Amino acid sequence: MMTAMTDTSPQPAPDGRDEAERKRRLRQRNLIVLALLIAWVALIYLVAIVRMGAQ
Amino acid sequence: MSDVTMDSSMTARGASWRDYYELLKPRVMTLVVFTAIAGMMAAPGAIHPAVAVAAILCVTIGAGAAGAINMWFERDIDAVMARTAARPTVQGRVEPAEALTFGVFLSVASVMTMALLVGWVAGALLALANLFYVFVYTIWLKRRTPQNIVIGGAAGAFPPMIGWAAVTGDVTVVPILYFLLIFLWTPPHFWALALYRRPEYDKAGVPMLPVVAGERATKLQMLLYTVALLPVSVAPPLLGVGGWLTVGGGLVLGLLFVICAWRVWQEDGAATGHKAAKLMFGYSIFYLFALFGLIAVDGGATGLGL
Missing domain, CATH: 1.10.357.140 (UbiA prenyltransferase)
Incomplete structure (x- = not known):
């Protein structure tokens, strides 16, 4: 029985179209992670100000 | 795996x-x-x-x-x-x-x-x-x-x-009642799904109640849970959170949920393609949205002194 995690058999090399698509998706993901991190920092900043104002 | x-x-x-x-x-x-x-x-x-x-x-x-x-x-x-x-x-x-x-x-x-x-x-x-x-x-x-x-x-x-x-x-007690509401709602919600997805659960080896105890026992349990939900759904207003909207709405929604479970109890799923169970699954989602919608509106109004 072989699971996806233990499957070490060689995968076929991605062709040019797959490679371009992989890069596009990776860039898209990175931009989303960046946006989420900025939003998270902004949220912490905003709530910290609100909490300080309440004290 | x-x-x-x-x-x-x-x-x-x-x-x-x-x-x-x-x-x-x-x-x-x-x-x-x-x-x-x-x-x-x-x-x-x-x-x-x-x-x-x-x-x-x-x-x-x-x-x-x-x-x-x-x-x-x-x-x-x-x-x-x-x-x-x-x-x-x-x-x-x-x-x-x-x-x-x-x-x-x-x-x-x-x-x-x-x-x-x-x-x-x-x-x-x-x-x-x-x-x-x-x-x-x-x-x-x-x-x-x-x-x-x-x-x-x-x-x-x-x-x-x-x-x-x-x-x-x-x-406090009121959020524990809200907890209890979803706790009692979950079994009839999932068992309605499990009734018409039983072969899949069986194939996957997941011991859902219809697979292990059969349809009749599951349907009885579903009916009992929907009846148990009724008093819990109207209890928060008695403790001062919410008002007549939650009581009235909770009773109507709850009775409809009991009727759904009753229809599932009476249904021969094999003959009807589990029509009543499918309807109950859909209704259960509406029930929870509607009930908590009422709780939000009514509780919010109480909080504002309305």
Whole structure:
């Protein structure tokens, strides 16, 4: 029985179209992670100000 | 765990943001967020909008993170069931280790953020809900006992309590009643689904009640749970949270839920294609949305002195 995690058999090399698509998706993901991190920092900043104002 | 077939071209292209979004189980998340907001609105006291947004985001991401860990662990049985066979972990669009890392990271981040920005009680409840869903329901109970969703249902019952705790910083009898509402709602909701998806659960080896005890015993249990829901749904106004809207609406919605369960009890599923069970599953979702909608409106109005 072989699971996806233990499957070490060689995968076929991605062709040019797959490679371009992989890069596009990776860039898209990175931009989303960046946006989420900025939003998270902004949220912490905003709530910290609100909490300080309440004290 | 059994084999999980992967399309090499899918892994070569990598996962898109939509695959990660799917890992968060957005449909389940909607219900979680809605009940959390209802708990927040019904709670006495005020919360700054920025803190409320932070609390809602934390509940949303925390619930989604637990869903991602669940998908990582259940990818073998998900592959067997038609309902879950298109999940990104089954299709190979997201590597199992990636799904696990994603879920654990978001879970820890949401709990920490909730504790720091909103309050330690809300943070602790969110952590408890996530730990319960992953360890008690997903890993321990689901594949072992037909009571899996009865006990495991507690995980989904936490959100209104978390919403309440975000406002008040504590847990009183009323949020425990909201918890009880979802706790009692979960078994008939899932068993309605399990009745018409029984062959799939059977094939996947998940001991859902219809698989283990048969349809008749399941339908009786469903009826009993819907009847038990009735007094619980009208109890919060008796304790001063909410008013006639929750009492009246809760009774009407609850009676319709009992009627659904009665029709399922009388139905010969094999002959009708489980029409009544399918209807009850759909109604159960409407029931919870409507009831917590009433709780939010009524509780909010009470809080404003209306």
